[in-house]
Amino acid sequence: MSSLSDQIERYLRKQISKYQGKVKIKRNQLAENFDCAPSQINYVLDTRFTIEKGYVVESQRGGGGFIRIIRVTLDSNKEVIQEVINKLDHVITQKEAHGIIKRLYDNELISERESYLMEKAVHRNVLGISLPERDYLRGRILKNMLEVIFKVKED
Numbered sequence: 001m002s003s004l005s006d007q008i009e010r011y012l013r014k015q016i017s018k019y020q021g022k023v024k025i026k027r028n029q030l031a032e033n034f035d036c037a038p039s040q041i042n043y044v045l046d047t048r049f050t051i052e053k054g055y056v057v058e059s060q061r062g063g064g065g066f067i068r069i070i071r072v073t074l075d076s077n078k079e080v081i082q083e084v085i086n087k088l089d090h091v092i093t094q095k096e097a098h099g100i101i102k103r104l105y106d107n108e109l110i111s112e113r114e115s116y117l118m119e120k121a122v123h124r125n126v127l128g129i130s131l132p133e134r135d136y137l138r139g140r141i142l143k144n145m146l147e148v149i150f151k152v153k154e155d
Helices: 004-018 027-033 038-048 078-089 094-107 111-120 135-152
Strands: 024-026 055-060 066-071
Touching: 004 024, 004 038, 004 066, 024 027, 038 066, 038 111, 055 078, 078 135, 094 111, 094 135, 111 135
Parallel strands: none
Antiparallel strands: 024 066, 055 066
């Protein structure tokens, strides 16, 4: 028997596929459907629908709040790539950076050489400063490299 998190993930993936890579949901309604706390929905989103796994998750809080999940694909337009880049304005762990770089390489959006250079540039040994500054710097470096590669610029 699969866990509740697996069931929620499976449901969300089906919805994302059904609606061509973009879905808008109400967290409380989804929690009610699965008879769980809204924090369980947050856990699934935070661990299984991450940037490095190819998803952008936007959240709007409040009475009419919702969560939008967008799957970033090879044919994603420049605006979606820009959303991914904008999400890098916060701390990025080495594991998260590796996941993002690996996904870009696996989907042939960057070359092997670019992948190697990016991995080396954001490695903890190269950055050589302590946390949390190191993760913040890693995010800024990765963001700037992606802006150059994809020729997008933050307005």
